[in-house]
Amino acid sequence: MTTDRRFPVRLDLRHGTVDMSHGAGGRAMAQLIAEVFQAHLDNDLLRQGNDQALFTPPPGRLVMSTDGHVVSPLFFPGGDIGCLSVHGTINDVAMAGARPLYLAAGFILEEGFALQDLVRIVVSMAAAANAAGVPVVTGDTKVVERGKGDGVFITTTGVGVVPAGVTISGDLARPGDAILVSGSLGDHGVAVLSRRENLGFEVKIASDTAALHGLVAAMVAAVPDLHCLRDPTRGGLATTLNELAHQSGVGMRIRESAIPVHPAVAAACELLGLDPLYVANEGKLIAICPAARAAELLAVMRAHPLGAAASLIGEVVADPHRFVQMETAFGGSRIVDWLAGEQLPRIC
Amino acid sequence: MKYIDEFRDRDLARGLAAAIAAAADPTRQYRLMEFCGGHTHAIFRYGLADLMPANVRFIHGPGCPVCVLPMARIDHAITLATQHGVTLCTYADLMRVPAGERRSLLKAKAAGADIRMIYSTSDALRIAREDPGRQVVFFAIGFETTTPPTAVAAKVARAEGLENFSIFCNHVLTPPALRTILATAGPDGVRLDGILGPSHVSTVIGSQPYGFVPQLFGKPVVIAGFEPLDVMQSTLMLIRQLNEGRCEVENQYTRTVTAEGNRKAQALMAEVFRPRETFEWRGLGFLPDSALRLADDYADLDAERRFAVTIGEVREVKGCECPAILRGVKEPTDCKLFGTVCTPDNPMGSCMVSSEGACAAYWSYGRFRYDH
Numbered sequence: 271m272t273t274d275r276r277f278p279v280r281l282d283l284r285h286g287t288v289d290m291s292h293g294a295g296g297r298a299m300a301q302l303i304a305e306v307f308q309a310h311l312d313n314d315l316l317r318q319g320n321d322q323a324l325f326t327p328p329p330g331r332l333v334m335s336t337d338g339h340v341v342s343p344l345f346f347p348g349g350d351i352g353c354l355s356v357h358g359t360i361n362d363v364a365m366a367g368a369r370p371l372y373l374a375a376g377f378i379l380e381e382g383f384a385l386q387d388l389v390r391i392v393v394s395m396a397a398a399a400n401a402a403g404v405p406v407v408t409g410d411t412k413v414v415e416r417g418k419g420d421g422v423f424i425t426t427t428g429v430g431v432v433p434a435g436v437t438i439s440g441d442l443a444r445p446g447d448a449i450l451v452s453g454s455l456g457d458h459g460v461a462v463l464s465r466r467e468n469l470g471f472e473v474k475i476a477s478d479t480a481a482l483h484g485l486v487a488a489m490v491a492a493v494p495d496l497h498c499l500r501d502p503t504r505g506g507l508a509t510t511l512n513e514l515a516h517q518s519g520v521g522m523r524i525r526e527s528a529i530p531v532h533p534a535v536a537a538a539c540e541l542l543g544l545d546p547l548y549v550a551n552e553g554k555l556i557a558i559c560p561a562a563r564a565a566e567l568l569a570v571m572r573a574h575p576l577g578a579a580a581s582l583i584g585e586v587v588a589d590p591h592r593f594v595q596m597e598t599a600f601g602g603s604r605i606v607d608w609l610a611g612e613q614l615p616r617i618c
Numbered sequence: 619m620k621y622i623d624e625f626r627d628r629d630l631a632r633g634l635a636a637a638i639a640a641a642a643d644p645t646r647q648y649r650l651m652e653f654c655g656g657h658t659h660a661i662f663r664y665g666l667a668d669l670m671p672a673n674v675r676f677i678h679g680p681g682c683p684v685c686v687l688p689m690a691r692i693d694h695a696i697t698l699a700t701q702h703g704v705t706l707c708t709y710a711d712l713m714r715v716p717a718g719e720r721r722s723l724l725k726a727k728a729a730g731a732d733i734r735m736i737y738s739t740s741d742a743l744r745i746a747r748e749d750p751g752r753q754v755v756f757f758a759i760g761f762e763t764t765t766p767p768t769a770v771a772a773k774v775a776r777a778e779g780l781e782n783f784s785i786f787c788n789h790v791l792t793p794p795a796l797r798t799i800l801a802t803a804g805p806d807g808v809r810l811d812g813i814l815g816p817s818h819v820s821t822v823i824g825s826q827p828y829g830f831v832p833q834l835f836g837k838p839v840v841i842a843g844f845e846p847l848d849v850m851q852s853t854l855m856l857i858r859q860l861n862e863g864r865c866e867v868e869n870q871y872t873r874t875v876t877a878e879g880n881r882k883a884q885a886l887m888a889e890v891f892r893p894r895e896t897f898e899w900r901g902l903g904f905l906p907d908s909a910l911r912l913a914d915d916y917a918d919l920d921a922e923r924r925f926a927v928t929i930g931e932v933r934e935v936k937g938c939e940c941p942a943i944l945r946g947v948k949e950p951t952d953c954k955l956f957g958t959v960c961t962p963d964n965p966m967g968s969c970m971v972s973s974e975g976a977c978a979a980y981w982s983y984g985r986f987r988y989d990h
């Protein structure tokens with residue numbers, strides 16, 4: 271990076287911390303943006319330095335989504351809040367069957383936050399955005415007083431475009447449809463929990479955080495008449511299936527033995543008294559499609575690295591109560607209910 | 619996790635279900651009370667009721683420490699945090715339990731009281747060490763299983779000279795509760811034929827303390843583990859005892875339970891705690907010698923003595939059937955509030971709060987079984 275005449279002394283990225291001046295709109299803020307955000311997230315639109323990004327959308331219907339990220343701890347096995355904030359929003363856009371185009375990012379920093387950690391987070395965001403081919407083209411930074419934030423909060427907004435002929439929505443599940451998941455459940459939630467200060471336990475589980483738009487593109491190309499797509503983030507598979515059942519006015523029947531769960535995740539959940547069905551994921555999706563297309567969809571998913579462990583876990587049924595029922599690994603049955611209250615406070 | 623999988627094997631479950639079906643005499647009823655919420659939870663989570671013949675029924679007992687904690691004790695804790703300005707450390711499942719006037723620890727926390735969710739007693743000790751200027755109270759709750767760790771916390775605090783740490787003791791004992799239920803069994807109380815005994819409790823106290831059940835009340839007991847296969851095997855053992863006319867304490871959970879239990883843990887408990895003359899159980903009323911307080915040697919660590927708190931009379935929500943459900947006399951669906959005003963998101967009674975409570979288990983896992 272060339273030296274910027276406005277800032278004769280570079281930020282001390284190794285020992286420095288965020289202070290109120292970094293959010294005050296003056297020179298300090300300009301320097302933080304230049305040396306931390308622009309330095310790493312660099313792209314043509316961002317470089318223009320405007321308060322907005324101006325671009326011509328490709329033809330098609332636009333999709334827009336926004337998501338706030340408040341994970342604790344900020345760094346966890348397999349990722350951090352930076353890549354998470356990129357993946358999360360890309361996935362929300364992709365779950366409409368869309369190709370994500372651009373991201374916007376808003377940062378709320380707490381006074382006293384180490385610049386070193388901020389850089390680490392921004393570098394991780396940049397790497398995630400680059401790998402996904404979805405640049406961060408505009409942003410915003412605010413600083414709050416010490417004690418009024420939790421280090422850093424990141425809100426990302428994404429836009430994308432849906433290919434012609436694709437209509438994917440949570441209210442389109444129909445009795446008889448097949449329900450598929452793209453891989454093992456609960457990895458993200460358990461990875462994050464394992465690093466909680468007061469919980470710290472040893473697991474060899476990394477967060478599954480990943481951008482799923484490539485997988486979605488392959489799925490949509492093969493089976494354009496997909497009915498529903500959703501990423502089971504907070505609240506896990508159970509919550510997502512309940513949402514879809516509710517939106518579509520149907521019931522669901524799933525088989526516990528078909529649901530992929532990593533043994534280490536199952537063990538950690540056992541220890542903590544949690545149910546993996548409710549634990550968060552950041553790189554998995556649930557797909558609902560006409561039964562006749564299920565085998566083809568499953569094959570396409572398994573052929574993609576992010577869907578290698580995909581599984582057909584059940585089917586949509588008619589049920590005025592909109593219950594999600596599960597045949598347990600034991601052969602008994604039970605409801606998989608909405609989560610009551612907050613079982614895992616703030617894991618994504 | 620091979621260890622767990624062995625106790626959740628589907629083929630083994632099928633085999634046990636077939637054995638139970640073969641053993642159960644169709645001309646008689648088997649009403650089996652699972653004392654513990656852990657069993658209730660396993661029965662619902664794995665859909666075990668589906669695997670039982672119609673004449674083998676589970677009756678849910680009072681075995682969830684959160685469910686049996688009377689509202690006044692939660693009020694007491696809230697008062698400690700709000701009026702005495704202490705930092706109150708508690709396990710997460712207590713946070714949402716409704717207290718008097720529709721309060722709860724969670725609501726008190728949202729209103730500004732310093733209430734921390736912890737995962738072990740060592741978290742509470744650490745919080746006390748880190749802030750010596752602040753009084754830290756550990757809200758201790760649980761059956762015999764969780765009592766030894768509380769005793770250890772008391773000893774550590776004493777050894778370190780932690781002057782800002784104290785314990786609000788709500789530990790309760792299972793045998794007196796079981797005795798009360800059995801004493802009121804019969805036409806007015808619960809009708810039951812056998813008991814699935816609490817295995818984690820017995821890991822500490824052994825199986826011996828349940829000897830009074832066959833001796834005084836003529837009902838068989840099987841100390842049962844919490845894995846689904848444990849529950850099924852224990853059910854089969856009870857059915858066999860009943861069929862053969864035997865009546866004894868059997869131990870299914872031989873992996874960790876012995877007749878005498880853990881002597882070291884018992885000695886620790888005896889050193890740090892004394893039985894209370896009486897203690898209120900939600901649903902069961904005041905039971906003699908059914909709970910623990912800190913021994914006089916540890917009185918300085920007793921939050922009830924350190925902070926003077928008086929609680930007025932606390933009234934249960936009108937219509938809540940928790941007391942009858944905890945005694946096994948009624949089922950959750952007998953309560954008019956069940957699923958209408960009372961759900962896990964808006965619990966009226968304690969049985970709906972803890973996931974081990976009978977109402978919550980019915981609602982969350984089993985409500986497709988009956989008509990809406």
Ligand code: SF4
Pocket residue numbers: 937938939940943950953954955956957960961965966967968969970971977
């Ligand atoms: S449904 Fe609610 S009010 Fe009724 S007994 Fe259960 S917990 Fe109490």
